[in-house]
Amino acid sequence: MILLDYRDKRPIYEQMVEKLENLITSGGLEALTKMPSVRSLAMELSVNPNTVQRAYAQLEQDGYLYTVSGRGSFVTAPEEWRENKQAKVLREWQTVTRQAREAGILGERLFRELEEIYGRAYHD
């Protein structure tokens, strides 16, 4: 499912939230599919069930999972979180772009990078 990085100094549950969120939002987990149970994922990753529970609770809070008592946790449909996810990433992008401007990086430079990353041309 996911792989933990033990060089990462952050708490395990945070790392799990990040990796699972990426897995879900990148389409690595189909919508409405059942997530591994708290206990089984804990076993698989050799961590405590409480740690997995904490990660799942955070993912539910953020809208990427929903839980049916007694049945399990399931991947939320993209329609539910796509907008929020985009808004979140866009805010981060704006912040970093302002930092780039502060650091003296020219707008023209970022424009070229943008073309590079998106693989298209925007003018003419």
Added chain:
Amino acid sequence: MILLDYRDKRPIYEQMVEKLENLITSGGLEALTKMPSVRSLAMELSVNPNTVQRAYAQLEQDGYLYTVSGRGSFVTAPEEWRENKQAKVLREWQTVTRQAREAGILGERLFRELEEIYGRAYHD
């Protein structure tokens, strides 16, 4: 000089590094000026001198300060760190931009944001 945010859960020394780096790279501290002594800044922020020392050591490692034994720490000239700073910010910008693409944000949208933030137009 700087203000600590006690809601921030990161270690104090990390927070200090970030704030002082921003202060220096945004021109808030003139090049070659003397930084507050470890002891005086510790007093001002009500933290332990060791904590300030740790932040200063990191800033020196990153090239934003230099130290003269017995005299104090001084702000490095922009020429020394500008290039590294730009490279660092650019890498971060590229990462976030890829994340934006992954999240389904259109390149055209980012292009408009770029114009907004830099306050100019790039195409004809």
Added chain:
DNA sequence: ATAAGTGTATTAAGAAGATTAATACACTTA
């Protein structure tokens, strides 16, 4: 009905890292 599997909650203990504290030393400046 029963058993097994699910999420959730609680309490306690452990482990790791950040922070404080109290010193000490070498250097520079007045």
Added chain:
DNA sequence: TAAGTGTATTAATCTTCTTAATACACTTAT
């Protein structure tokens, strides 16, 4: 010489993450 500087060391305290051992309510399959 005295005061101010950065730096180093050692120990103790504090906080947070993590583990551990249970317990409970719910759902599904038998």
